[in-house]
Amino acid sequence: LLKTKQIRKMISSYVGENAEFMRQYLSGELELEFNPQGTLAERMRAGGAGIAGFYTKTGVGTVVAEGKEHKVFDGETYMLETGIVADLSIVKAWKADASGNLVFRKTARNFNPPAATCGRTCVAEVEEIVPVGSLEPDQIHLPGIYVHRLIEGKHEKRIEQRTTRAAA
Incomplete structure (x- = not known):
């Protein structure tokens, strides 16, 4: 029997101050690929739309571009990014x-819709589930065809890092 360690791959534009994420990355349990934020959003949108790849100038000449196909259009260098x-x-979601x-x-609304569409299975956690027909059609940001599971969750709404100082 061979016992292998499963390595998960994470694609991110920002990893924040998550101690567990840092532990997994430093121990080799997690492989990390950084992407500029707009490129990451477009990769998800492309994957959800069935677009295999696209060319972008963002990241050309940086470590992000290493190992990727490059092509020149109108004298400008672009690199190929694949859809996710x-x-x-x-x-x-809110509702x-x-x-x-x-x-x-x-x-x-910035990243959740493309993230939902690029998943073969999408789980949506929402603050409130209402009966069908209760939502105004023009207010729906993502059609239910992309959502496979709903979870109603109640959470404390926290900010990432709270900083305070004494009153003067």
Whole structure:
């Protein structure tokens, strides 16, 4: 019997201050690929739309471009990025109806829709599930066809890092 260590791959534009993430990366349990934030969003959107790849100038000449195909268009160098298709996508929405139609609030609308569409299976955690027909059609940000599971969750809304100082 061969016992192998499973290595997971993470594609990210920012990893934050997560101690467990850092431990896994430093121990070799997690492989990390950095992408500029806009490129990451476009890779997810492309994967969800069935687009295999696209060319971008972002990252050319940096470590991000190492090992990637380059091509010149109109005298400018671009590199090939592939669309992302994930086995599982997990998103957070404000509200959903029982069919999985989602409404996002504020900046949650930036990355959650492309993340949802690029997953073969999408799980959406929402603050509230309402009956079908309760959502105004023009207010739906992601159609339920992309959502496979709904979870209603109640959480404390925290900020990433709280900094305070004494009153003067």
